[in-house]
Amino acid sequence: MAMEYGQEYAREHGRRPRPEVPGSGPGRRPLVPPALAAPVAGRTWREFGYLIASLPLSILMFVYAVTMVSLGAGLLVTFLGVPVLAAALAGCRGFGALERARARGLLRLDVADPQPVRPKKNGAMAWIGAILKSGTSWRSLLYAVLHFPWAVFAFTVAVTFWSVGWSLLTYPLWRWVFPMYAGVDGLQVYGSEDGRHTFYLDSTFEIGVTAAIGLLVTLATPWLIRGLTTVDRVLVTGLLGASRLDARVVELESDRGVAADTAAADLRRIERALHDGAQARLVNLAMDLGLAKEKLREDPQAAARMVDEAHGEVKTALRELRDLARGIHPAVLTDRGLDAALSSLAARSPVPVRVEVDLPERPAPAIEGIAYFTVSELLENVGKHAGARGATVDVWQVEDRLLLQVTDDGTGGADPARGTGLAGLAERLGSVDGILTVNSPTGGPTRVTAELPWRG
Known part of the structure; x- marks a missing residue:
């Protein structure tokens, strides 16, 4: 029984199954299939908003990183280049903190913060040295450089598919704009300069096909956006999150605190056991033996009884000390x-x-x-x-x-x-x-x- 359970437990790596959310079991089905509800789901809008905001922020990060690093590298022939380069890395770390906050809020990405800069000494030079030696600083700079071209691509693709899909899907609702204000029957797909060969989406069939194509593009866009934000998740986690070494250091610091608290609690337990148990009994034993000594000449029988009682106290104290020693570490x-x-x-x-x-x-x-x-x-x-x-x-x-x-x-x-x-x-x-x-x-x-x- 134990070995079978042990093999199963080892395969599961000790992880307990996630609790089932009420109402989400196999017996409850959503009213609208997730594939159809995806275009209006909150997750889709959050991820789309993330991609939209990424473009201006990535431009700002890229310009700042390239400008400051180029300036710092150019000034390295003088001493001024070192603090400028440190300021560039510090700014990139600040942008990294902003990106982690955006990822938590919009992508629901649980990414741990890296270790803060901890100079070994006080002073500006120690801080500059810690910034330059920190791997987090250079990974933040790499993120600022790499994220710019990706943000441009993701913004272009997301906005294009989003606008085209919803525009075509709602075309039957706004087609009236063309005959009323443009003097044509519908949206022009193509046309020649002489006006002889033109094609407008104006018949019922053409309007229906346009809306159907828009529906397909609209339904596909959330999954495309989800794929684009997956790359952002990888970039944020890999370049802006805590490294494995940082995570291990935090874990070891926490474990060290737990071990210290446990050791302190054990010492307090031992102190209480000695103070309230064996120590109290030994004090009473000393008092009883003192009284027995005084009564030894006057009343030998009473003294003998008191010695006998003291002998019982000794046995009890020895038993308590053995139990205490066994509780510390049994032989x-x-x-x-x-x-x-x-x-x-x-x-x-x-x-x-x-x-x-x-x-x-x-x-x-x-x-x-x-x-x-x-x-x-x-x-x-x-x-x-x-x-x-x-x-x-x-x-x-x-x-x-x-x-x-x-x-x-x-x-x-x-x-x-x-x-x-x-x-x-x-x-x-x-x-x-x-x-x-x-x-x-x-x-x-x-x-x-x-x-x-x-x-x-």
């Missing part, structure tokens, strides 16, 4: 690996737990520890919230990933968004490029799957 995990550690964990669970571990070798110690504490927290949730009669823990390897799955037959309804601890667990797994998926329909069963890098 059985270090000595014998996940199989033995998870079996020991299952033996202490209030719910019967079956453990199956199928690993060819041990993963990295850090990954092994995260896997152990993930199962520990999930089993704790099963015991406290699931109302289950039993649970299973499966651990296996798929290529370079470690997968573990905890399944219970409880009431279900587990949701990371409701603050059950699953959201924090997902963040902890994400700090090491792990993934947590929860499948818990109301009524159960609940299946929680975690995927971790192997790093053996």
Whole structure:
């Protein structure tokens, strides 16, 4: 069961299916087919507006980039060329920010912002050096140069097809202009200078054919516009969006913050456990032994009882310290690996737990520890919230990933968004490029799957 699910899970790369939009299921059909509604759809008008606005903006970007870069290159024989070139790149970055905002608003393109300029030192020279060294600056300049010819082409094609299609489609509505104001019967297709060979669209059949051709062009134009804006999406994403290195840096910074918060929370938990548990018991133990010492000569029997009670407190404090040490990092995990550690964990669970571990070798110690504490927290949730009669823990390897799955037959309804601890667990797994998926329909069963890098 575990291996079959693991292969399927690996193929899906841990991604959950997108929720179905109400009213968009197979049982509901739109009143108008999408192909016929495309010319008046909001997406078509937004994309057409994007192409229209691209021409003046691309002209402005192109003129600015070419002028400033040419001026800066020409002045490189002097020191003035360096700040001029930096100003050119900074302006291109500003245009890039404007283009990303347009793409988000009109194309609904979710493109991440690149890393801002971060000079290592204060001062104008440090800022100029950071601008010149930034790959984002040069990619913005390349976008300003390449986008101009494409914007001219896309503007021409989009406006031509748009105007021709709607003009021909609505020709029966405005044909009356020609006989009333031009003295001809209709739109002239061609004509000779002597006026003997002319052709006007004036008969009912010709008008109908003209409108039909206009309808075909109008229906095809949205898909043509969609294809043109696809190129714009590629340009914006590839040249103006965050590079893979920038995205990875942001991800690592976020993961580092999560790891630091997790470590701080663990330290606070350990401090509270020591302060409220073992420390308090040891303080009481010292007081009891002091009283027993004072009563030893006066009332040996009472002193013996107090020593006996102190002995019980010592045992309790030792048990709490062992549990705390096991919570930090159990010795059985270090000595014998996940199989033995998870079996020991299952033996202490209030719910019967079956453990199956199928690993060819041990993963990295850090990954092994995260896997152990993930199962520990999930089993704790099963015991406290699931109302289950039993649970299973499966651990296996798929290529370079470690997968573990905890399944219970409880009431279900587990949701990371409701603050059950699953959201924090997902963040902890994400700090090491792990993934947590929860499948818990109301009524159960609940299946929680975690995927971790192997790093053996």
